[in-house]
Structure formats: C-alpha cells, structure tokens
Amino acid sequence: MRAKLKTIAEATGFSINTVSRVLRNDRRISEKTSRIIKSKADELGYIPDAIASSMRSPNTRTIGVVSADSSNPFFSEVIKGISEKADELGYQMLIGNTEESFEKEEHLIKLFLSRKVDGLIIMPAYNTSEHHIAFYASLPVPFVFAGRYIDGFASHSILHCDEDGERDVFRYLIGQGHRSILYLSGPECISNTIERDKGMMEAYREAGLDIDQRLIFHLPGHMEDGYQAVNNAINKSLEFSAVACFNDIVAMGVMKSLSENDLSIPDDVEVIGYDNLMFSQFMNPSLSTVDVPKHKLGYA
Amino acid sequence: MRAKLKTIAEATGFSINTVSRVLRNDRRISEKTSRIIKSKADELGYIPDAIASSMRSPNTRTIGVVSADSSNPFFSEVIKGISEKADELGYQMLIGNTEESFEKEEHLIKLFLSRKVDGLIIMPAYNTSEHHIAFYASLPVPFVFAGRYIDGFASHSILHCDEDGERDVFRYLIGQGHRSILYLSGPECISNTIERDKGMMEAYREAGLDIDQRLIFHLPGHMEDGYQAVNNAINKSLEFSAVACFNDIVAMGVMKSLSENDLSIPDDVEVIGYDNLMFSQFMNPSLSTVDVPKHKLGYA
DNA sequence: ATCAGCAAGATTATCGTTAATCCATAATAT
DNA sequence: ATATTATGGATTAACGATAATCTTGCTGAT
Numbered sequence: 193m194r195a196k197l198k199t200i201a202e203a204t205g206f207s208i209n210t211v212s213r214v215l216r217n218d219r220r221i222s223e224k225t226s227r228i229i230k231s232k233a234d235e236l237g238y239i240p241d242a243i244a245s246s247m248r249s250p251n252t253r254t255i256g257v258v259s260a261d262s263s264n265p266f267f268s269e270v271i272k273g274i275s276e277k278a279d280e281l282g283y284q285m286l287i288g289n290t291e292e293s294f295e296k297e298e299h300l301i302k303l304f305l306s307r308k309v310d311g312l313i314i315m316p317a318y319n320t321s322e323h324h325i326a327f328y329a330s331l332p333v334p335f336v337f338a339g340r341y342i343d344g345f346a347s348h349s350i351l352h353c354d355e356d357g358e359r360d361v362f363r364y365l366i367g368q369g370h371r372s373i374l375y376l377s378g379p380e381c382i383s384n385t386i387e388r389d390k391g392m393m394e395a396y397r398e399a400g401l402d403i404d405q406r407l408i409f410h411l412p413g414h415m416e417d418g419y420q421a422v423n424n425a426i427n428k429s430l431e432f433s434a435v436a437c438f439n440d441i442v443a444m445g446v447m448k449s450l451s452e453n454d455l456s457i458p459d460d461v462e463v464i465g466y467d468n469l470m471f472s473q474f475m476n477p478s479l480s481t482v483d484v485p486k487h488k489l490g491y492a
Numbered sequence: 493m494r495a496k497l498k499t500i501a502e503a504t505g506f507s508i509n510t511v512s513r514v515l516r517n518d519r520r521i522s523e524k525t526s527r528i529i530k531s532k533a534d535e536l537g538y539i540p541d542a543i544a545s546s547m548r549s550p551n552t553r554t555i556g557v558v559s560a561d562s563s564n565p566f567f568s569e570v571i572k573g574i575s576e577k578a579d580e581l582g583y584q585m586l587i588g589n590t591e592e593s594f595e596k597e598e599h600l601i602k603l604f605l606s607r608k609v610d611g612l613i614i615m616p617a618y619n620t621s622e623h624h625i626a627f628y629a630s631l632p633v634p635f636v637f638a639g640r641y642i643d644g645f646a647s648h649s650i651l652h653c654d655e656d657g658e659r660d661v662f663r664y665l666i667g668q669g670h671r672s673i674l675y676l677s678g679p680e681c682i683s684n685t686i687e688r689d690k691g692m693m694e695a696y697r698e699a700g701l702d703i704d705q706r707l708i709f710h711l712p713g714h715m716e717d718g719y720q721a722v723n724n725a726i727n728k729s730l731e732f733s734a735v736a737c738f739n740d741i742v743a744m745g746v747m748k749s750l751s752e753n754d755l756s757i758p759d760d761v762e763v764i765g766y767d768n769l770m771f772s773q774f775m776n777p778s779l780s781t782v783d784v785p786k787h788k789l790g791y792a
Numbered sequence: 793a794t795c796a797g798c799a800a801g802a803t804t805a806t807c808g809t810t811a812a813t814c815c816a817t818a819a820t821a822t
Numbered sequence: 823a824t825a826t827t828a829t830g831g832a833t834t835a836a837c838g839a840t841a842a843t844c845t846t847g848c849t850g851a852t
C-alpha cells in the first residue's frame with residue numbers, strides 16, 4: 193500500500209499532524225524532528241495525496257484551460273506559454289477543447305468547476321449572448337479570456353491590439369501602392385474580427401480611399417478557407433494585388449492557391465498573414481505577418 | 493454557499509446517501525424520489541464536487557498526458573486525438589510538457605500520481621537508462637507510450653510502423669533513380685529513429701546498393717535543423733538529389749534552404765517528410781510525406 | 793515563587809462524497 | 823401462516839489530509 197501520512201507517523205512516532213506540518217514546511221517544528229520525518233518520508237517513497245489535500249485546503253493549485261482547438265498552432269503556442277508559467281508557479285493544467293461551440297464550453301467549464309480549479313483561462317467560443325454573459329458573470333472563480341474580448345469583461349481579457357495590427361497591415365499595403373486588397377477576415381462575431389476590421393477601415397480612411405466591399409470576406413479562418421477564397425476570387429475574375437489574411441493558416445491556403453494559379457508572391461500578389469506562427473518564418477516564399485505574442489499571452 | 497448533497501437532502505427530506513445515489517443514477521431508488529431530488533438539484537444549481545467524490549471512490553476519471561512539447565504540431569495533433577476520446581469517455585486530461593527532459597518527465601509523472609490520475613499517456617523523453625525502466629516499472633497506474641517505444645515495455649506502446657514507413661520512402665526514392673539521398677534522421681536514442689534507420693537500410697539492401705554514411709545525419713528534429721543541415725551540405729558541396737526527413741518540420745526547413753539556394757523542388761531535389769501534418773498538404777510545393785495516424789494514435 | 797508566554801507537539805473536528813451496513817415494510821414463495 | 827426476498831431508503835464509517843484547538847514543559851519577568 194502506498195505510504196500516507198499515517199504510515200510515516202507510525203514509523204516515526206510523531207503525530208499525523210506533525211508529519212503533515214513538516215512536509216508542508218510549516219514552522220514551529222524543530223530541525224531534528226523535521227529531519228527525521230523527511231528522511232522517513234523519502235525512505236517510504238511518500239507521494240502526497242493532492243486530492244485529499246485539496247479537500248481540506250482552500251485551493252487545488254489547478255487551473256482549467258478552455259481552448260477552442262488545441263491542435264491549431266495559434267492556440268497551441270498560447271497553451272505552451274500558459275504551461276510554462278503554470279509549471280513555474282507549481283500549478284497544473286486541465287485542458288479541454290470546445291471546437292468553438294459555446295455549449296461545449298459551458299459544459300467544460302462546469303466540469304472544471306466540479307474539479308475545483310482555482311481559476312480559468314478561457315479562449316472563448318464565438319457568439320456572445322445574454323446567456324453567455326450571465327454565465328461568465330456567475331463563475332465562482334477568477335477567470336481571464338485570452339486573445340479575445342467579451343463585452344462587459346474588459347478587465348478579464350488579455351489582448352494584443354488587433355485594431356492597431358490590422359491598421360498597420362493596411363497602411364503598409366496602401367503605402368506600397370496597392371489599391372485592390374483582398375481582405376480575408378475572420379468570423380464576424382468575435383472581437384478580433386471586429387477590431388481588425390476597424391483597423392482596416394481606419395487605414396482606408398486615413399488614405400482617403402473607398403473600401404470595395406466585394407473584396408472583403410468573413411471566413412472561419414482555416415487553411416481551406418484561404419485556399420477556396422482565392423480560387424473563387426480568381427474564378428470570378430476579381431482583381432487584386434494583395435491579400436490580407438486573418439491568420440497565417442489562411443495565408444498558407446492563399447499562397448497555395450496563388451502558386452497553383454501561377455501567380456508569383458510577392459511580385460504578382462503580396463500576401464500578409466497574422467499571428468506570426470513559429471513555422472511562418474520558414475515558409476517559402478516567407479510570409480509577412482503581424483506578430484502576436486502568443487507565448488507571452490499565455491504566460492501573462 | 494455552493495449547494496452540496498446535504499443542502500439537497502435537507503431541502504427534500506431525504507438522506508444524503510439517497511441524494512448521492514439518485515445523482516449517480518444508482519438503481520434501487522423509486523422514480524418519484526428520483527424526480528424530486530433531480531429537480532431540486534437543478535433548482536439549486538448543484539455542481540458535484542469531483543474532489544470529494546474521488547476521495548472516496550477508486551478512480552478520478554482523470555488521465556495524465558505527458559507530452560514532450562505541446563506546441564509541436566505532431567504532439568498537438570496526437571493530444572487532440574486523446575482529447576476527443578477522453579471527452580467521449582467522460583475523462584479529463586491533465587497535461588504537462590517535459591521539453592524532452594527525463595527529469596521533468598519523472599517530476600511531472602509524480603505530480604500526476606499525486607493527483608491520482610487513473611492512467612498515463614506518455615510521449616517519453618529520449619534516453620532510456622536502467623533508472624527509467626525501473627521508474628516506469630514501478631508506476632502504480634496503467635500507462636502507455638504514444639508513438640515511441642521503450643525497451644521492455646512493448647505491450648505499453650502504441651505505434652505506427654516506423655520501419656515500414658521509412659523503407660517505403662527509400663524504396664520509392666531508389667525506384668525514382670535517386671542514388672544520393674540525404675537522410676536527415678532523428679535523435680539517435682529514440683525508437684523511431686532506430687526503426688526508421690532499419691527501414692532505410694533494408695531498402696538499400698533490397699536494391700543491392702551501398703549506403704553512403706556521409707549523407708546520413710542524426711538531428712534533434714526541429715525546423716532549424718533541416719535548414720542548417722542543407723545549408724551545410726551545400727556549403728560542403730555534398731551531392732544529393734533527394735532528401736528524406738525525419739519529420740515534416742525538418743522538411744520545411746529543408747525546403748526553405750533549397751529555395752534560397754535556387755534549387756527547385758522536386759526537379760533538382762526531391763524532398764520527403766514524415767508525419768503528414770495537417771499543414772503539409774498546403775505547402776508549396778506540396779510535401780510528400782509518410783502519413784502517421786496521429787489523431788488515431790491519440791484516440792487509441 | 794507565581795504566572796504569562798512560547799515552543800513543539802498531540803488531539804480532534806472537518807472537508808463532501810461514496811461504500812458498506814442496517815432497517816423497515818411489502819411482496820412472494822413454501 | 824411462516825419464511826424468504828425485494829424494495830427503498832436511512833445510518834455510519836471511511837477516504838487522507840489540514841486547521842483549529844488543546845496540552846505540556848520550559849523560560850524568564852515580576
């Protein structure tokens with residue numbers, strides 16, 4: 193049988209409580225006692241029972257990470273950042289994926305609460321209804337939204353500035369002389385899309401240019417979306433000399449399509465991504481992108 | 493205060509135990525009682541306390557996933573598969589990264605044990621010493637190694653067939669007439685490398701060809717490794733008409749270097765990856781690769 | 793000499809659930 | 823008519839640890 197405090201207590205003659213205090217480095221225990229108990233614990237290969245411990249103590253040193261899709265490189269880099277910081281602080285992570293479904297998100301959060309996580313890091317699903325807001329407001333533990341912003345929970349969000357990022361993209365493209373920019377934006381109801389669209393519009397306004405709505409598309413943000421979108425645009429003979437993408441994944445799809453259509457990058461069409469994923473710098477031709485401190489975001 | 497069994501028991505007049513049985517769908521409870529208790533539980537917004545529950549019951553419905561690097565697309569796809577299956581079975585995942593360090597791996601596993609996980613899925617760090625073997629053998633819970641093989645724990649491993657995969661790669665390349673194949677293999681001490689090297693040698697033997705050791709490199713398997721290796725090879729004027737890579741990430745680095753050196757793919761040099769990561773099919777020129785059922789692997 | 797104060801531990805009460813028993817009463821079998 | 827078995831539920835005892843409250847023996851101040 194696995195050693196427990198009682199085992200050590202009996203083996204050393206001290207009380208269970210004293211053993212517990214020693215192993216938690218509580219003061220008010222003599223050096224000598226401490227040594228004896230620690231060495232016995234070592235000898236018996238004692239592994240503390242975190243379950244029992246968190247039964248009695250106020251925290252579990254566990255956080256719940258609610259990811260939209262942990263196989264998406266963007267999220268997985270954020271999670272890596274979280275993981276490192278959690279490790280450093282002695283916390284452990286429960287992870288689950290919502291696949292962008294709020295129902296799953298709610299279910300997952302409840303499971304995490306059931307597990308008594310000390311806090312939640314949420315990469316929230318699209319769509320923000322009254323019900324969601326109420327749900328978030330009722331959470332009995334601290335929580336933050338990573339990378340996305342939810343109305344009414346500004347102070348709970350850790351963000352990079354989407355508006356500025358996209359404005360810079362369009363400023364640059366317009367500055368390069370592009371006048372027909374295909375803009376493959378994200379899902380309409382998430383904060384990132386809204387913010388970035390604002391940035392885009394601001395850049396056009398600054399330059400005194402009109403926006404051609406036919407060149408703007410809101411897509412889910414997968415690789416196929418970029419690929420399809422450019423194929424379609426070319427089929428419909430849309431004219432464009434640059435493509436601004438919602439993320440690097442979409443940009444990959446875009447580049448694939450462009451190459452297949454014998455358009456050279458960046459001579460015929462300039463492509464800009466978003467997120468600066470680890471692999472983006474190794475793409476060929478390499479991808480210009482907006483850096484998002486994913487790792488830092490997770491870490492924070 | 494959060495509702496607990498006692499709250500419901502007092503509100504309905506039944507005993508705590510009866511409430512517990514109802515909520516666990518234990519039989520031997522009348523329909524009527526069950527309905528009353530369930531509706532009251534709903535009304536009070538009861539969330540079960542999984543900590544207290546797993547204190548008493550033999551399992552925690554939690555598994556520990558020991559990943560080498562969760563931001564590496566290969567692992568993250570495997571983890572996604574695990575996540576889906578776990579979700580389906582009502583299990584939750586604790587995840588941690590070892591960064592390929594066995595010390596961290598051991599530490600992480602101990603933490604998971606402390607949390608009383610029901611089982612472990614391990615993507616083991618390199619290096620297999622006596623100590624590791626003894627450590628694994630001493631684990632008090634079921635465990636499997638995903639994707640890698642550890643001596644002495646064959647039955648604990650879930651594998652794709654590395655040897656066959658690499659043999660097919662070399663058969664194909666040799667069949668295409670390549671006689672100088674740069675082989676960027678993986679870290680020497682992990683099973684995948686060993687198996688694949690075997691496959692490579694077998695293909696050469698079958699074809700009755702000698703192996704040129706100068707074209708074989710064992711690398712850690714990162715993108716930079718592929719990039720550097722090809723740069724070096726070109727600098728040293730090594731002749732080669734194809735590159736077989738340990739994984740798709742290395743292949744990306746390779747392709748980057750080749751393009752920068754104005755070598756066309758696949759006309760001047762043919763490149764083959766391994767793993768068939770999600771993004772590989774969208775690369776341009778697209779990457780030939782060996783499919784590894786990462787998702788299925790995780791799922792299994 | 794008396795007593796407050798403290799150090800170093802021991803005792804005891806929980807934490808919220810589940811498992812093992814136990815106890816009526818009703819239904820069925822012999 | 824008695825013995826057995828089901829049924830539906832109540833009681834009680836853990837699970838392993840921590841926190842709050844007690845003890846006991848010393849110091850040292852008055």
